[in-house]
Ligand SMILES: Cc1ncc(COP(=O)(O)O)c(C=O)c1O
């Protein structure tokens with residue numbers, strides 16, 4: 001099986017020593033005595049994000065209304081500036097990205113813009129494993145167009161956890177106008193082959209967009225090169241922007257000039273915006289798809305946080321993330337084999353996102369026991385446990401300790417004192 005020495009804590013420490021991203025851990029507020037593995041739901045606060053937030057709060061204090069154009073980060077240009085900073089993380093040109101809205105509101109905007117049923121092409125294609133908000137948004141967009149929600153075709157999963165690209169491609173029928181899929185599935189962490197799916201969609205004259213919530217900041221992308229039409233995401237998971245941080249969207253430059261489905265004055269050409277005319281003159285960039293006044297204080301932490309992604313580099317972040325999840329899978333296999341866990345994430349590196357997904361009949365109470373024992377997991381009803389070791393702040397020792405803790409919980413049945421039901425949020 002595995003070399004005995006690889007199962008010992010000393011090996012984890014050795015991996016931590018060799019970690020070329022280890023300097024970033026000190027930049028975060030880690031909770032004493034806790035191992036935080038929930039960065040794919042809400043990333044931790046960093047000192048730099050705190051600093052940039054406080055700096056922007058200060059500009060309000062100092063400049064009042066003039067904060068829109070004064071200071072180091074004039075508010076009027078922040079959404080564009082943050083878009084530029086996000087662009088390398090998704091392989092886009094700076095003008096193709098804007099930080100605005102939320103995942104759900106951005107999907108509404110993009111569906112309102114790109115879903116243009118014509119002739120036989122009236123259907124939308126998604127999948128049955130996607131996060132519910134995307135499905136709700138797409139259904140309501142269909143209804144706005146006067147279609148029944150049966151016009152949303154959802155590709156089925158064979159195993160309940162993953163999707164086969166072949167099945168998605170087979171569902172790209174002539175009557176499909178628009179496809180929306182996740183880049184990484186929120187439960188199993190499966191990465192979909194965005195390049196292949198984009199090529200296949202375009203070969204059938206279908207527009208395609210991706211929800212990047214679980215991939216941005218965790219894996220590299222090449223959206224422009226692949227020709228993806230649009231994408232949208234949140235910034236509170238791997239990007240550590242804070243609860244409710246402003247989301248983002250990408251529109252491929254070939255679509256620049258396309259009229260926004262939902263128009264608002266912050267989508268204006270910036271030179272014209274304050275002419276305050278009733279004829280909308282949209283920006284000729286992804287900025288056109290903004291709607292109202294940007295949420296400056298909910299965007300501010302990203303200024304500090306994104307700096308770290310630039311210093312670390314997304315390729316190195318991905319490489320460490322893969323090593324962390326591989327190490328975790330090795331320990332699960334070696335230490336937990338007798339406790340009925342099923343590793344439900346893809347094990348192959350090319351298909352594995354940033355987290356490990358375990359299935360267990362007692363998942364809800366095992367998660368409660370983990371929390372009580374200092375490990376913060378993420379429970380996904382009814383039987384899922386997500387564990388996300390995040391490259392910028394988790395260590396191999398965190399992973400080792402987590403699996404030891406889980407083993408002790410199972411061995412001593414420490415979960416039995418909890419009910420096997422979810423709490424309010426998880
Ligand atoms: C794939 C995915 N899409 C969307 C959302 C949420 O959307 P919003 O940021 O609008 O709340 C989440 C998680 O909250 C998610 O995992």
Ligand SMILES: Nc1c(O)cccc1C(=O)C[C@H](N)C(=O)O
Pocket residue numbers: 040041042131186213425
């Ligand atoms: N967006 C969330 C929220 O507002 C509250 C609690 C959790 C979340 C999440 O991000 C859940 C997450 N999208 C998931 O993948 O399950």
